[in-house]
Amino acid sequence: MVNPIDLPVIFAQTPQVQKLQNAGQAFPEAQQSFIGDMVIQKQEREKEKVPQTEKSDTGIQIKKDKQNKNKQQQNKLRDRKQKKEKKDIEAISSGSGHLINIEI
Numbered sequence: 001m002v003n004p005i006d007l008p009v010i011f012a013q014t015p016q017v018q019k020l021q022n023a024g025q026a027f028p029e030a031q032q033s034f035i036g037d038m039v040i041q042k043q044e045r046e047k048e049k050v051p052q053t054e055k056s057d058t059g060i061q062i063k064k065d066k067q068n069k070n071k072q073q074q075n076k077l078r079d080r081k082q083k084k085e086k087k088d089i090e091a092i093s094s095g096s097g098h099l100i101n102i103e104i
Contacts, residue, residue, distance in 0.1 A: 024031070
C-alpha cells in the first residue's frame with residue numbers, strides 16, 4: 001500500500017531536520033571523541049573475553065580411538081575364553097582326570 005505524501009507535515013518537520021543536520025556538522029570533534037571512547041571501551045571488553053576455541057576433528061578421533069580400543073579388548077577377552085574352552089574340552093576328551101573345573 002502506498003500512502004500519500006503529506007506536504008504540510010514535511011514542511012513543518014523541515015526546521016527540526018535542519019537543526020539536527022547543523023548540529024551534526026557543527027561538532028565533528030565531539031562525534032570523533034565519542035566514537036573513539038566507544039572503540040576503546042569495546043577493545044577493553046574484548047581483552048577481558050576468553051577467546052572461543054574452534055571445533056576440530058581431534059575429539060571425534062579420540063572417540064573413535066576409544067571405541068576401537070574397547071572393541072580390541074572385547075575381542076581379546078573373547079579369544080581368551082575360546083582358548084580356555086578349547087583347552088577344557090581337550091582336557092575332558094583326553095581323559096586327563098579333570099572331573100571338576102572350578103574357577104575362583
